[in-house]
Amino acid sequence: MHDPYVKSRTTRPYDSPTRKEHAELTRQAIVDAFVGLLVDEHPATISIPAVAKRANVSVRTVYHYFPTKEALFDAAIRYADGHSPLPAPGDLPLRTPPPGATVAFVRERLAAEASDL
Secondary structure: OOOHHHHHHHHOOOOOHHHHHHHHHHHHHHHHHHHHHHHHOOHHHOOHHHHHHHHOOOHHHHHHHOOOHHHHHHHHHHHOOOOOOOOOHHHOOOOOOOOOHHHHHHHHHHHHHHHOO
Protein backbone atom coordinates (compact mmCIF):
# COMPACT_ATOMS: atom_id res chain seq x y z
CA MET A 1 0.00 0.00 0.00
CA HIS A 2 1.30 3.43 -0.96
CA ASP A 3 1.65 6.31 1.42
CA PRO A 4 -1.03 8.93 0.56
CA TYR A 5 1.54 11.69 0.98
CA VAL A 6 3.79 10.19 -1.68
CA LYS A 7 0.85 9.70 -4.03
CA SER A 8 -0.23 13.33 -3.73
CA ARG A 9 3.33 14.57 -4.35
CA THR A 10 3.77 12.50 -7.50
CA THR A 11 0.63 13.92 -9.11
CA ARG A 12 1.45 17.55 -8.35
CA PRO A 13 2.92 19.29 -11.38
CA TYR A 14 6.28 20.91 -10.91
CA ASP A 15 6.43 24.29 -12.56
CA SER A 16 9.40 26.50 -11.75
CA PRO A 17 10.14 29.62 -13.82
CA THR A 18 13.70 29.63 -12.51
CA ARG A 19 14.22 26.05 -13.62
CA LYS A 20 12.83 26.81 -17.09
CA GLU A 21 15.07 29.85 -17.39
CA HIS A 22 18.10 27.80 -16.37
CA ALA A 23 17.18 25.10 -18.91
CA GLU A 24 16.94 27.74 -21.64
CA LEU A 25 20.33 29.17 -20.70
CA THR A 26 21.86 25.69 -20.71
CA ARG A 27 20.44 24.86 -24.15
CA GLN A 28 21.69 28.15 -25.52
CA ALA A 29 25.13 27.64 -23.97
CA ILE A 30 25.39 24.23 -25.65
CA VAL A 31 24.41 25.62 -29.07
CA ASP A 32 26.76 28.59 -28.63
CA ALA A 33 29.62 26.27 -27.65
CA PHE A 34 28.98 24.12 -30.71
CA VAL A 35 28.88 27.16 -33.01
CA GLY A 36 32.13 28.39 -31.47
CA LEU A 37 33.75 25.04 -32.15
CA LEU A 38 32.46 25.11 -35.73
CA VAL A 39 34.29 28.41 -36.19
CA ASP A 40 37.49 27.14 -34.57
CA GLU A 41 37.64 23.55 -35.88
CA HIS A 42 36.61 21.30 -38.74
CA PRO A 43 33.07 19.97 -38.09
CA ALA A 44 34.19 16.34 -38.38
CA THR A 45 36.64 16.77 -35.50
CA ILE A 46 34.10 18.20 -33.04
CA SER A 47 33.10 15.78 -30.29
CA ILE A 48 30.25 15.93 -27.82
CA PRO A 49 32.75 15.96 -24.91
CA ALA A 50 34.42 19.02 -26.48
CA VAL A 51 31.05 20.76 -26.74
CA ALA A 52 30.28 19.89 -23.12
CA LYS A 53 33.63 21.22 -21.94
CA ARG A 54 33.23 24.48 -23.84
CA ALA A 55 29.64 24.92 -22.58
CA ASN A 56 30.76 24.05 -19.04
CA VAL A 57 28.21 21.25 -18.72
CA SER A 58 28.44 17.47 -18.52
CA VAL A 59 28.40 15.22 -21.56
CA ARG A 60 25.17 13.75 -20.21
CA THR A 61 23.60 17.22 -20.19
CA VAL A 62 24.46 17.73 -23.86
CA TYR A 63 22.85 14.37 -24.70
CA HIS A 64 19.81 15.31 -22.60
CA TYR A 65 19.11 18.21 -24.94
CA PHE A 66 20.59 16.86 -28.17
CA PRO A 67 20.64 13.05 -28.51
CA THR A 68 23.06 13.06 -31.46
CA LYS A 69 25.70 15.29 -32.98
CA GLU A 70 23.43 15.60 -36.01
CA ALA A 71 20.61 17.00 -33.84
CA LEU A 72 23.03 19.51 -32.34
CA PHE A 73 24.32 20.52 -35.77
CA ASP A 74 20.75 20.93 -37.01
CA ALA A 75 19.87 23.10 -34.00
CA ALA A 76 22.93 25.26 -34.55
CA ILE A 77 21.99 25.82 -38.18
CA ARG A 78 18.33 26.50 -37.47
CA TYR A 79 18.51 28.52 -34.27
CA ALA A 80 21.93 30.15 -33.96
CA ASP A 81 21.08 33.11 -36.17
CA GLY A 82 18.09 34.01 -34.00
CA HIS A 83 15.46 33.65 -36.73
CA SER A 84 13.87 30.74 -34.89
CA PRO A 85 13.77 30.22 -31.13
CA LEU A 86 15.01 26.98 -29.63
CA PRO A 87 12.21 24.52 -28.88
CA ALA A 88 10.52 24.62 -25.48
CA PRO A 89 11.98 22.33 -22.80
CA GLY A 90 9.05 19.91 -23.20
CA ASP A 91 10.02 19.40 -26.85
CA LEU A 92 13.49 18.16 -25.94
CA PRO A 93 15.56 16.25 -26.65
CA LEU A 94 15.50 17.33 -30.26
CA ARG A 95 15.04 14.56 -32.76
CA THR A 96 17.81 13.75 -35.15
CA PRO A 97 16.71 15.18 -38.49
CA PRO A 98 16.15 12.89 -41.44
CA PRO A 99 19.05 12.67 -43.90
CA GLY A 100 19.17 15.77 -46.05
CA ALA A 101 16.79 17.84 -43.91
CA THR A 102 19.45 20.21 -42.60
CA VAL A 103 20.92 20.75 -46.07
CA ALA A 104 17.43 21.43 -47.45
CA PHE A 105 16.80 23.95 -44.67
CA VAL A 106 20.09 25.75 -45.37
CA ARG A 107 19.27 25.91 -49.08
CA GLU A 108 15.82 27.37 -48.33
CA ARG A 109 17.30 29.98 -45.98
CA LEU A 110 19.99 30.96 -48.48
CA ALA A 111 17.40 31.28 -51.26
CA ALA A 112 15.19 33.42 -49.00
CA GLU A 113 18.12 35.63 -48.03
CA ALA A 114 19.17 35.99 -51.69
CA SER A 115 15.67 37.00 -52.73
CA ASP A 116 15.67 39.74 -50.07
CA LEU A 117 18.75 41.38 -51.62
